[in-house]
Amino acid sequence: DTEVTQTPKHLVMGMTNKKSLKCEQHMGHRAMYWYKQKAKKPPELMFVYSYEKLSINESVPSRFSPECPNSSLLNLHLHALQPEDSALYLCASSLSPDRLNTDTQYFGPGTRLTVL
Amino acid sequence: SQQGEEDPQALSIQEGENATMNCSYKTSINNLQWYRQNSGRGLVHLILIRSNEREKHSGRLRVTLDTSKKSSSLLITASRAADTASYFCATEVANFNKFYFGSGTKLNVKP
Numbered sequence: 001d002t003e004v005t006q007t008p009k010h011l012v013m014g015m016t017n018k019k020s021l022k023c024e025q026h027m028g029h030r031a032m033y034w035y036k037q038k039a040k041k042p043p044e045l046m047f048v049y050s051y052e053k054l055s056i057n058e059s060v061p062s063r064f065s066p067e068c069p070n071s072s073l074l075n076l077h078l079h080a081l082q083p084e085d086s087a088l089y090l091c092a093s094s095l096s097p098d099r100l101n102t103d104t105q106y107f108g109p110g111t112r113l114t115v116l
Numbered sequence: 117s118q119q120g121e122e123d124p125q126a127l128s129i130q131e132g133e134n135a136t137m138n139c140s141y142k143t144s145i146n147n148l149q150w151y152r153q154n155s156g157r158g159l160v161h162l163i164l165i166r167s168n169e170r171e172k173h174s175g176r177l178r179v180t181l182d183t184s185k186k187s188s189s190l191l192i193t194a195s196r197a198a199d200t201a202s203y204f205c206a207t208e209v210a211n212f213n214k215f216y217f218g219s220g221t222k223l224n225v226k227p
Binding site: 088092 | 149157158159161164206214215216217218219
């Protein structure tokens with residue numbers, strides 16, 4: 001199984017809503033990532049989890065709250081978002097956070113989020 | 117882009133022609149990867165080249181890396197309509213597991 005899955009595929013939410021994005025992989029990868037991609041722009045790194053611990057936060061606003069409950073799951077909790085947060089949210093994973101072993105990132109299909 | 121730029125921004129060619137895309141970056145890197153993205157979908161990994169490598173091949177893909185110029189190129193030979201997509205380079209810089217994407221090249225291969 002070389003797949004990263006993301007749910008939901010599409011999400012529309014109001015600015016007062018609380019919602020969560022989910023990402024799952026069963027490849028035994030120990031590094032997981034959240035990216036945000038606006039239309040016609042490259043993906044921008046948001047968070048990195050290494051061995052289920054948050055290792056990188058790219059100065060993301062607190063209305064985005066990541067969570068890694070176990071080595072296969074990664075969540076992104078959303079609260080009080082703004083319309084400008086509308087984007088494609090991509091999850092990725094790679095085998096090892098080990099400095100000696102740089103690996104390919106495998107991406108999920110993304111969740112297209114619209115904030116009204 | 118936080119790390120670098122790609123050129124051209126857009127490229128339109130006929131099926132069977134070769135396509136070349138360039139990526140420039142700003143800081144020292146551990147490796148550079150190329151990805152393809154079909155419209156509005158997830159990214160597909162194409163090829164990884166490490167900082168101590170100069171050239172790498174995979175099928176119809178050829179990647180070069182010049183660390184002295186901080187640049188890389190992706191060559192797709194004998195292009196097909198199915199190659200139509202956006203292509204991004206991504207560099208792993210400084211701290212491992214921190215990847216930055218270039219601005220991307222949108223390739224259109226006309227049948």
